Amino acid sequence: MKSVGILGVGQAGGNIAEIASSLGFQTALINTNKRDGIVNTRVEKKYFVPGYNGAGQNRSLGLQAVQEHHREMIDFVTSSFKNLKLLLVAFSTDGGTGSGMSPLLIDLLIDQLPGIKVGAIAIIPERNVLAGNRINTSECIEELSKIEAISSVFLVDNDQMRKMKPQSSKHEIYLSANHQTMEAICHLLKTTKKSSIYGNFDETDLMNILGTRGVTIISSTAITDAKTTADVSAKVQISWANSIFCPVESQGVIRAGLIYEGPENISKLINVPSIYERVGEPLQLFEGTYISETDPTITTILAGLPFPTRRLLSLEQSLEKNKERLKNLVKKEHTQKYESTVSWASDLKVKKTERQSVSISSKLTKYKK
Ligand SMILES: Nc1nc2c(ncn2[C@@H]2O[C@H](COP(=O)(O)OP(=O)(O)OP(=O)(O)O)[C@@H](O)[C@H]2O)c(=O)[nH]1
């Protein structure tokens, strides 16, 4: 049984848990909306918050659900997972349920699950989402970044998938993003089960890295055509910009992993200082070398990175730019009314009041010649 569990919160979280189930992870989901959660049929353990019917992109409702039902949620999580080393809570940052619930829930679980590290898989929406979603993401990321004892935060960037598949539907983008994320984590776990005489990357190494507070990315690249050390380093660095996670923007990786799989002669081209030059030398590096005749591949994990300010600013800037217009929109909700230009016409429909009946004698008089 895998030592990493996935708890999906909200619809996107449930979808990630669904894929995680198919890859053999222990999974469970929480939602405020039964109809969303019920479609994730591979996730057996489900908790639907009583008295709710979705959060309608309102983070306060998600938060309120945890405030009211945290006991049941903690019991549900405790009874859903066995022998975990790491629990990753998966959710989108721009909806209501997952975004509103997850930061507080993670903070509570950190204390309530002794001996288990708790991290996050948080989805960052595409650049073209609307103001309401952007506000949710900013609030959620700020709360997440302030949780003191949190482990790795994976920022799944839907925009990265859009870059790779510009013509895809939303649904395809979501599905591929979910797959790539879970496959990256699954690949690491599988590697820890392999043995090598050249240097093992074991589960303790992995947990050391994933237990690091801050943003974590995983990326893999084939180095089949690499001829020099510089080629290898460049390929790895490019993979940090092209993974499913928000691209690395600045220095400051704390713990890192480097796994090589492939023929022995190509492994000689790996030069650790040159690979990590761009992100700064980490405090600790855990390496694994697995010699085989497969295509040479390097997988790297960078943990403890700062939150990607530039990427997040790209979401916030359009709010800033439209500040007055957005404020006016909200004001207008309460003040707007329609003034008809033909209000005079209403008179046309007013029925004349009962006419006074005229006496027979006066009508006779009127016709008299
Ligand atoms: N990568 C990925 N993103 C998703 C997926 N589903 C939704 N999203 C993202 O999540 C946002 C919608 O959030 P949901 O997860 O549906 O929201 P929720 O947590 O259920 O909250 P409410 O529906 O508001 O109660 C979308 O704008 C996308 O950015 C998914 O399966 N994968």
Ligand SMILES: [Mg+2]
């Ligand atoms: Mg939903």
